[in-house]
Amino acid sequence: MSHQARYYDATAYILPHLAVLCTKLPLEDKAFLITEIGLAIAAERVWPLKPDTEAFREFQEGLRGLRRETEKLVTNPNIAAVLGNNPTQRERFALSALAILGNRTHAYGTWNMFGNEWxxxxxxxxxxxxxxxxxxxxDKNYFCIEPVSIAPWDGKSIxxxxxxxQGLLHRIGDEETIRFLPFVYGTWVCxxxxxxxAYWDWLAKFIGYGWCGG
Structure with missing residues (x-):
């Protein structure tokens, strides 16, 4: 579905089928499926589909179905147990959830930073x-980054x-990523x-220069 963090149109046609499959899987397999497809979904923001195309409609249909299943997992108080004891798999699930439920540009950027250990x-x-x-x-001091204060999560609202x-990361025990979230969502000085x-504005601008990822 993706190679070297790139997105391909074939992903769009697969998503609706994966969304249907996801509804039929036990919790552990459901979480595994979502974990594995998150990067491909995030990459679509960097190589966006053209609106009013069949591929775009297929992608959106699949995304809607996956959002329902992902939200159930994210708000499950026992999600850490569902994911198992592998820290990397837990972190990858959180990033996939961000790609499906949140901003895909944010997810793609965070995925790259996570992959390079920040x-x-x-x-x-x-x-x-x-x-x-x-x-x-x-380099935080070099850019005079102003970290944002992130409120506690009620465990339900997305x-x-x-x-x-951040609340999901707390639930799965990913304190390493939590350390950097206030800076990722904070304000930077050129x-x-x-x-x-905002850092995300700078990331979007860099992508606009034609950066190809990977």
Missing amino acids: EYCIIACLCGWKEEVISFRT EDEPVWF PDCGKRA
């Missing part, structure tokens, strides 16, 4: 300045992305022009 991220200011290798671990995503912007 030592590598990509940004581009609207002024034209851009950088492909920035570390969340060592309306506020950083709130439910070292070139001094303008302040």
